[in-house]
Amino acid sequence: MRSYRQGDDAELYQLGRLAFGGPREPEPDMLWSAQPGWTGLVAERDGAIVGSVKVREYRQFFGGAAVPMGGLANVAVHPHARGGGVATAMLDAVLPHMRERGQVISALFPSVPPLYRTRGWEQTGDYERATLRSEALALLGKPAKRPVMRRATRDDLPALADAYRSVASTVDGMLDRATAAFQPEKVLDLDIVDIVPGVDGSVLGYVSADRPDGERLLCHDLVARDRDTALGLLASLGSWSGLLDEVSLRIVDPAWWQLLVTLPVLHDVRNHPWMLRVVDLPAAVAARGWPAATALRPSSVDIEVVDEHAPWHSGRHRLVVEDGTVTCEPGGTGAVRLQARALGPWFAGSADTAMLRRAGLLDADPADARLLDLLTGAPHPCRMADSF
Known part of the structure; x- marks a missing residue:
């Protein structure tokens, strides 16, 4: 086991492509060296890389406090080296690695849960997406006064982040999105980043989404500080009725999902569970x-x-x-x-x-x-x- 070196990029990309898929030739931003806010370990055998693990620098809310967390990603072992203890050796090495960096908890999205259970991680929370017909959102109750919305600009990014954290800090498991692993300006690359402005430059809520094809809208965040703002943002998604068939909603805030959205008797929710370790x-x-x-x-x-x-x-x-x-x-x-x-x-x-x-x-x-x-x-x- 050793630390990542920049010269490892090509080997690590091909290892990740074998494990998780992807194009044979990477885009520049796919290389480890192009991504901010992480540390990494690699496993070598006979001078060749046979395994990798990346630790992303995060903070995760529990009890309203942002707890330093190491997010494990890119855990991969070359096919010919599997079954030889490489993965467990990497997990054994990454635990003291995280502790030395003050990452007192660790989370991951498991592809092989039994592996991580042997080293102390356990299923803890959910990452959910719900798919609804767009007309179902159009039929929701309307706010007393529909909020004025506009497209976000770079100047809005601090207030947008503050709106997110005002909600995320009340939901155990959410990331604070304030570490080097995040690039806040990337949100402006999305097709839709619409905000509800408040007073003194604040943001009462926002919705961010992409339209990847002609059939659906892929909603990433719907964040609102109050009921009328949430209803206004949901109404903006409902305005797509007749233009596309489905809206895929990432469930960020349980308040609007459980208490404001009128769910049909049958609806689809896809969940990617995550595991946590102290x-x-x-x-x-x-x-x-x-x-x-x-x-x-x-x-x-x-x-x-x-x-x-x-x-x-x-x-x-x-x-x-x-x-x-x-x-x-x-x-x-x-x-x-x-x-x-x-x-x-x-x-x-x-x-x-x-x-x-x-x-x-x-x-x-x-x-x-x-x-x-x-x-x-x-x-x-x-x-x-x-x-x-």
């Missing part, structure tokens, strides 16, 4: 937001983490709640035993301790584990609106 438990606890802690009396829970691939946090800890904060200290009785795979769903709040117990990932008396559920408000859905 890389460094004490640091992750310190970085996360804990809104429920402000309503809890001083208390603690003793846990024991079983994690052979991250020995730096394996062992006994005490989670302490005091004055609205949560800390993870060494020691305690280990009354609640957690496997490495349990940490991600617990940290995110996507699974409660009863679920983890039934899955064989937690061993404890229910009363001893109760505080873990109170802290995260588990179980609740976790959502991401970016794939990588």
Whole structure:
């Protein structure tokens, strides 16, 4: 295992093309060196690259706080080297690599879930797209006053990002889109980037979309700070009725999807689940937001983490709640035993301790584990609106 070097670009592109598909000759922006905000490791055998893993620099919202996260991507092994332990060696190497860089959690979109489960990642959240007939959106309720909309310009990008984060920070699992891995100006390349302007240069909401063919509209973001703005943006999508058949909506905000859209009895939702792993438990606890802690009396829970691939946090800890904060200290009785795979769903709040117990990932008396559920408000859905 070694770090990426710029001279690896050609080999890594061909390795990725074999694994995931793509043209034989890459466009310039397809090369690793052309992409910002990441680090990478490669596996070599006899002087040739046989595996790769890229770690994108992200921050992911949990409890309203943006937690440093390593997003694993481009995990690939050359066909002739598969089955020889290359992939697990790369995952073993990338865990301390992320920890050294302060990436206290890690997420990925798995093509081979069993592989990642052996190293502590577990299914935690969803990346969903819904397909609706355009006329269904045209029939939605209308806002009291239809908002004025206009095409976004470069000057609007900071306010547009602020509107996104005002919503994303309230949805566990969303990325803050504020790290070097993102290029905010790229949104202006889309066919549609329409905003609802607010006062003093703010943005009340926006919709971004592409029309890739004559049959559908591919909507990337629909973000709104309030009901009337959301209804106005949905009405703008409904205005395509008669011009195209379908609207594909990336589900960014559960508020408009669950509470404003009138769904037909039958509709299609495609989901690409993502997995989460806690890389460094004490640091992750310190970085996360804990809104429920402000309503809890001083208390603690003793846990024991079983994690052979991250020995730096394996062992006994005490989670302490005091004055609205949560800390993870060494020691305690280990009354609640957690496997490495349990940490991600617990940290995110996507699974409660009863679920983890039934899955064989937690061993404890229910009363001893109760505080873990109170802290995260588990179980609740976790959502991401970016794939990588």
